[in-house]
Amino acid sequence: MDNQDVLFRSFTLGDMTLRNRIIMAPLTRSRAAQTGDIPTDINAEYYRQRAGAGLIIAEATQVSPQGKGYAFTPGIHSENQVAGWHKVTTAVHKAGGRIHLQLWHVGRISHPELQPNGETPVAPSAIKPQGAQTFISADSGMVDVPEPRALATDEIPSIIDQFRQGAENAKRAGFDGVEIHAANGYLLDQFLRSESNQRTDAYGGSLESRLRLPLEVVNAVVDVWGTERTGIRVSPTGSFNDMRDTDPVETYGTFAKHLNEIGIAYIEVVEDSFQGNLEKGRPQAVIDAIRSNFKRAYIGNGHYTDSEARQRVEEGLCDLASFGRPFIANPDLPARFRHNAPLNEWDSSTFYGGDERGYTDYPALNAEQ
Incomplete structure (x- = not known):
């Protein structure tokens, strides 16, 4: 493709100019150090290889020990973790890339063996997610998550503080910005959706009450980063981790309106997930509700090919497109899109955990040539 290719037109995201519209989606890979959840x-090297993306959104990273839900996922709550992430951001910046960190609290998708002092995972309501699983060690395999306990109202400020501290630590680690994880059945998503939030206090019941915690977290993160370097991820019709909402058009259209009033830089929308979706194909009514209420950048995500991404950007259905699994197998994905080169196939058996195999050993186009 030539330089007029829409995916290679620059884009101003917040106050950053991106060199292309190809975004690396956040991808859990479970390759942090086994002791301390520290990036190494x-x-x-993994992120450096992928610095050709217009923006890398680094993998979901727990903002506290309580926020951890899987073995070997990185954190951003200790000094050693900050130092480990600084190695990552330095490598990406030296390669000419931009990188945001995704701030994460898993809520009920955890297990006492992953929690401080063997505590029960927390959630908006004490509802066990049917079929949801995690892994707690290299030898455990997948295990069911237990019924969580409902957070007390007076515990909510500590959740907000965890995100605020994570945002501050991400800044010290050298990131260019942050994305708040409010998708895929994790804590903020659990508060957003009607089926997982059955509270009767100020953080549940009505739609405005369900939106309260996610919006308070957004405001806390904006206090650290400003609106221009803050984004959020949502999955309005994703069913992963036993999630559903009675009216996603109203829920996410209203949420988008509030986010627009705050003025954050972007919203990344998981339109269609390989992990499960309640609608077949793209939920266009929900997408339209978000687009009509949120006037800043919209990042579309979910099973995009490069040709579909081009078409949707040209039609104004999204401003940028994020790619997940294609970036796992193709560290030079933008170059392959530009030259219409064949893509490496990913090996799903190496997605989570392990060593460099299936992580940093996928060949780049130059090496293949």
């Missing part, structure tokens, strides 16, 4: 040199 292999993580720095």
Whole structure:
């Protein structure tokens, strides 16, 4: 493709100019150090290889020990974790890339063996997600998550503080901005959706009450980063981790309106998930509700090919497109899109955990040539 290719037109995201509209989606890979959940040199190399993206959104990263839901996922709550992430951001910046960190609290998708002092995972309501699983060690395999306990109202400020501290630590680690994880059945998503939030206090019941915690978290993160370097991810019709909402058009259209009033830089929308979706194909009514209420950048995500991404950007259905699994197998994905080169196939058996195999050893186009 030539330089007029819409995916290679620059884009102003917040106050950053991106060199292309190809975004690397946040991808859990479970390759942090087994002790301390610390990013290491292999993580720095992995992200450096993918610095050709217009923006890398780094993998979901727990903002506190309570926020952890899977073995070997990185954190951003200790000094060693900050130092480990600094290796990553330095490597990406030296390669000419931009990188945001995704701030994460899993809520009920955890297990006592992953929680401080073996505590029960927390959630808006004490509702066990049917079929939801996690893994707690290299040898455990997938295990069911237990019934969580409902957060007390007076515990909510501590959740907000965890996100605020995570945002501050991400800044010290050298990131260019942050994305708040409010998707895929994790804590903020659990508060957003009607089926997982059965509270009767100020944080549940009505739609405005369900939106309260996610919006308070957004405001806390904006206090640290400003609106221009803050984004959010949502999955309005994703069913992963036993999630559903009685009226996603109203829920996410209203949420988008509030986010627009705050003025954050972007919203990344998981339109169609390989992990499960309640609607077949793209939920256009929900997408339209978000687009009509949120006037800043819209990042579309979910099973995009490069040709579909071009078409949707040209038609104004999204401003940028994020790619997940294609970036796993193709560290130079933008170059392959530009030259219409064949893509490496991913090996799903190496997605989570392990070493460099299926992580940093996928060949780049130059090496293949």
